[in-house]
Amino acid sequence: MAKAKQFHHGDLKRALLDAALELLDEQGDSGVGIRAVARKAGVSHAAPVNHFKDRRALLTGLAVTLFDDIQARISERLERTSDDPVLRIESVVRCFFEYGANHPHRYALLWRNDVVDHECEAMRIREDAVYDHICDEIDRLVAGRNVDKHTVAIGLWSMMHGYIDLKIVGMFEDRADSTSGEDRPEALLKMFRTIFDHYGL
Amino acid sequence: MAKAKQFHHGDLKRALLDAALELLDEQGDSGVGIRAVARKAGVSHAAPVNHFKDRRALLTGLAVTLFDDIQARISERLERTSDDPVLRIESVVRCFFEYGANHPHRYALLWRNDVVDHECEAMRIREDAVYDHICDEIDRLVAGRNVDKHTVAIGLWSMMHGYIDLKIVGMFEDRADSTSGEDRPEALLKMFRTIFDHYGL
DNA sequence: GCCATAAATTGACAGTGTCAATTTTATTCC
DNA sequence: GGAATAAAATTGACACTGTCAATTTATGGC
Known part of the structure; x- marks a missing residue:
């Protein structure tokens, strides 16, 4: 039972x-x-x-389940994505974009340093897991080439997280998000592609 | 008196x-x-x-003074920067990088949607001011060319904010920040330059 | 059935934000 | 200058929170 x-x-x-x-x-x-x-x-x-x-332990436990949820969404989408590293990277980023847009409170909690303990093992494991989804693909991408994969990975992670976070705050409202008819997240992905192109990836 | x-x-x-x-x-x-x-x-x-x-009003008032402080730092540095738009953009970004590294709690407060009221006029004015420092230069940069300045501006803002925020959280610790001897923020700026190059800016 | 242990309850404590009533201070008007 | 008025600060109270200690209740092993 x-x-x-x-x-x-x-x-x-x-x-x-x-x-x-x-x-x-x-x-x-x-x-x-x-x-x-x-x-x-x-x-x-x-x-x-x-x-x-603790309350901190409660919020940390909650954050852990959120990371597991994101992890599941990513894995599920990657199964439907081809083997091209760039496409796989973009799939992961789209997962985060959607998650942040659909669940702003959940996304915001994940990065709250005061109420969530990012040092504990459970969190580190989950953060490693989601981080590696992007980092591994970049690793495949730059293999053998003279490019620092960490810089690319951190740049992509930063842009992704920064956009989601600033959008939640409302930083882009009444500024640019509504003027352009095209999809802003897609435009960002497209722009980041030029970095891959530049390195000949 | x-x-x-x-x-x-x-x-x-x-x-x-x-x-x-x-x-x-x-x-x-x-x-x-x-x-x-x-x-x-x-x-x-x-x-x-x-x-x-309110407590919210207190924190919002504090955030306003922080934005004024950042604004002063940016203006002071821009006076010592040449007229090249790219260099001026990078100066602003370096200001934020330093501010986030030296005053993590202050930087984190600025984007806390729950305790700071970003809708009030005082905040909108300050946010506009710092946002425009980057956006105006990008405007000069892409003038006449077939590039959406908002996408570039939002991309740069996102990467800048995302890096500072994730670094405060500790996302990049034990992963990449210490392995490479070079300065990570500078590497990110350098990487973003390839976007300017790609658009022929 | 008994016992040790884990789980949940109750009660208390200090701390918080917020409000109403009150007292203290400053300004304004004559 | 002195009284009336408004602003600023104090005091006291309320409901709420997180956390802890003591207590009661339920569970599994013998």
Whole structure:
């Protein structure tokens, strides 16, 4: 009978993370408090302490599940992408673009240094995983050529993250996003292609 | 006698912002609470309400002063930069790189959508000002050519912000930042130059 | 059935943001 | 100058939060 329905609540950890995700989508990270989550899960205000010692631990646990979700989306899309490294890179970036646009609160939480512990092992593993999706393809791309793959990888990651983050903040509103009829994320990808071209990749 | 030394405290607003900045540098935005700021300014816990109706208003006011500071640094450096648009763009980007590296908590606050009100006029004015520093030069650069200046401007802004933000989070630690002896920010600037080259700018 | 242990509850504490009522200070008007 | 008025700061209270200690409840092994 697995592990469900055993204790008072029956695998409360999952229920807490579900409630936390709902609150995150509704109100952003500030709405994800220990007491609020416990309330939503129908449990006493101090119950979560058995599964998450801190609010920080709770938010970190939530971020871990978000990374796993992103990872699944990326893997699923890469299965439908050809073997061309450039196309695969662009597939990953499009995954992030969509994720940031559809779930701004979730995306923003991932990079909140104060409420999420990026040093813990669980987070590092997930960050490595998503980072490598892009870095590995770039590695294939620049193999043998005299190009620093890390610079390209960091440049691409930076542009991707920066665009999503600034768009969430609203930095590009009333400035450029609406004037041009074309799709801005696609235009950015196209522009970054010129870097690949320049290095003869 | 201007406006100083008139009321109980004598232009408390400035004192509150000074205290807020100190707390921000020490503990990050979570340390900048109304009561903590009031305590540091040596005033009762509800005194700030006369100058900032909200915690959000306090943090927004602080962010405004930070943008003014950045603006001053940029202007000062641009005076010492030649008329070449590319060089001027790179000067601005270097300003942000340095600011983010030297004052991570300040930089992070600027883009916190939940605690800072980016819709208010004071913020929009400052954001426009710093955005235009890069956008104007790009405008000069692409004048007459068949290039969408907004795409280039947004691309550059995104890469700049993304790198600073991810570096603060620690995303590039133990991955690439230490392996290469060369300066990563400069390498990113150099890489972005290939985009200018590609468009014949 | 008993015991040890894990899980959840209850109650308390200090801290927070925000508001209302009050007192203190400064400005304005006569 | 002195009184009236407005602004600024204080005090006290409220609901809320995270965290901890003590307690009660449920589970699995013997």
